[in-house]
Amino acid sequence: MKVKASRFNLYYEQGSAVTVFNSATGKWLPLPPSIAGSVRRAETAMPAVLIQQLRSAGIFVPASLDEDLWLEAEYQRCLHDYTQASYICILTYRCNLRCPYCFEHAPKMDGGDLGTEWWKDLAGAIERRCSEQGTRRLAVTLFGGEPLLEANAGLHLVERLHSWCDKRQGMEFAGQMSTNGVLVTPELAAAFAPHIQSVQVTFDGPRAVHETVRVGPQAKPTFDTIVRAIHILRNAGVHVHVRAQVGASYYDRLPELVEELEREAVLEGPNVSISVGVVHKLSKWSRCDYTGNYAAPGSEVDQRMDLSESQLPNQPSFPARQILPCVLAFNGFCITPDRHLFKCIASIKLPHASVGRLSADGRFILNGHYEDYMARDPNQLACAKCAYVPLCGGGCPTGAWEKWGTYARANCGNNRLILDQRIRRAISNHGNL
Numbered sequence: 001m002k003v004k005a006s007r008f009n010l011y012y013e014q015g016s017a018v019t020v021f022n023s024a025t026g027k028w029l030p031l032p033p034s035i036a037g038s039v040r041r042a043e044t045a046m047p048a049v050l051i052q053q054l055r056s057a058g059i060f061v062p063a064s065l066d067e068d069l070w071l072e073a074e075y076q077r078c079l080h081d082y083t084q085a086s087y088i089c090i091l092t093y094r095c096n097l098r099c100p101y102c103f104e105h106a107p108k109m110d111g112g113d114l115g116t117e118w119w120k121d122l123a124g125a126i127e128r129r130c131s132e133q134g135t136r137r138l139a140v141t142l143f144g145g146e147p148l149l150e151a152n153a154g155l156h157l158v159e160r161l162h163s164w165c166d167k168r169q170g171m172e173f174a175g176q177m178s179t180n181g182v183l184v185t186p187e188l189a190a191a192f193a194p195h196i197q198s199v200q201v202t203f204d205g206p207r208a209v210h211e212t213v214r215v216g217p218q219a220k221p222t223f224d225t226i227v228r229a230i231h232i233l234r235n236a237g238v239h240v241h242v243r244a245q246v247g248a249s250y251y252d253r254l255p256e257l258v259e260e261l262e263r264e265a266v267l268e269g270p271n272v273s274i275s276v277g278v279v280h281k282l283s284k285w286s287r288c289d290y291t292g293n294y295a296a297p298g299s300e301v302d303q304r305m306d307l308s309e310s311q312l313p314n315q316p317s318f319p320a321r322q323i324l325p326c327v328l329a330f331n332g333f334c335i336t337p338d339r340h341l342f343k344c345i346a347s348i349k350l351p352h353a354s355v356g357r358l359s360a361d362g363r364f365i366l367n368g369h370y371e372d373y374m375a376r377d378p379n380q381l382a383c384a385k386c387a388y389v390p391l392c393g394g395g396c397p398t399g400a401w402e403k404w405g406t407y408a409r410a411n412c413g414n415n416r417l418i419l420d421q422r423i424r425r426a427i428s429n430h431g432n433l
Contacts, residue, residue, distance in 0.1 A: 124362030181229030
């Protein structure tokens with residue numbers, strides 16, 4: 001069979017080594033420069049076993065394969081893959097902290113929060129949609145505001161959905177929570193542990209910075225409280241993911257935070273992970289007095305922060321294939337307390353971005369904005385020929401809307417730079433560069 005080099009091959013050269021990474025398969029092979037040159041030219045005068053390795057990695061593909069059509073078909077397959085569903089359930093807009101970049105400061109769209117039994121409507125809508133679509137894996141994330149301010153509603157919701165999944169043979173349930181950690185107690189951790197596999201908590205830089213940013217109404221410090229919450233959750237058997245968040249004025253202080261967490265034994269053991277998050281202005285409701293710390297997408301801070309990930313204890317591997325631009329780009333919604341549906345957490349409380357409503361009888365009623373969002377096609381974007389597209393899906397659709405008023409635009413920002421850095425670091429971790 002005649003073969004050709006995949007258009008999704010990425011070549012990384014240093015010294016006498018060349019590693020070829022294929023963004024469509026996520027596979028890679030270290031090659032001598034002469035062989036790598038032959039791969040680029042799709043020359044097949046090489047051992048049959050090597051050709052087979054290259055084909056297995058997707059680095060060589062059949063000469064007759066139209067990879068543009070493959071990308072479009074794969075995008076549509078992922079877009080309409082209803083076997084998995086993801087829902088971010090915003091239990092309340094209220095929060096016991098006053099982080100300056102959060103959308104929590106925005107006014108409510110339609111008045112007050114729902115009543116105490118609202119979770120039943122939400123659970124019913126999720127169950128109905130999963131049943132209609134034949135979903136086999138349901139992921140539910142409790143979010144806020146601060147979700148533990150509505151701990152009873154959140155617990156009832158995940159208990160019911162977990163039980164419902166268990167009764168459907170072969171259906172998997174994955175419960176998650178994003179909390180500031182201040183309200184975590186051993187009792188709450190024990191109650192949620194059977195239904196929540198992972199909890200995310202956030203530190204805003206090292207202690208000295210964190211205590212000026214992630215504070216309560218009376219500016220009470222929270223660093224030690226969050227450390228305590230991490231130990232409580234892990235003792236209950238819950239995996240904790242630490243988001244190390246940094247702003248433009250303190251992006252170079254990540255090592256200081258890591259050292260502090262290591263002293264507190266936060267990063268020891270198997271059931272903990274850590275990643276870097278850059279503070280962007282989440283929405284127009286983010287406070288203006290924090291502007292000096294916002295990092296513009298694609299800015300030097302964004303670029304250098306990815307390099308800072310190399311200082312984290314758990315080194316990332318190669319970026320996974322991501323044909324769709326984000327987890328909620330496919331089968332899922334953010335659901336707010338005032339019953340609106342959104343496709344992105346960053347668009348919460350922006351009326352134009354609502355893609356539907358949760359009805360009083362427990363149904364998701366979608367609108368035309370949803371159809372506009374789902375109609376985005378990477379093969380129609382300006383970046384369609386980019387070899388990185390299988391890793392980013394053309395960039396964030398919500399960001400494209402905010403910039404240009406349409407989802408039908410590429411929104412690369414600094415995706416390519418960050419992906420390139422992560423691939424190089426993964427290769428280096430494997431000893432090939």
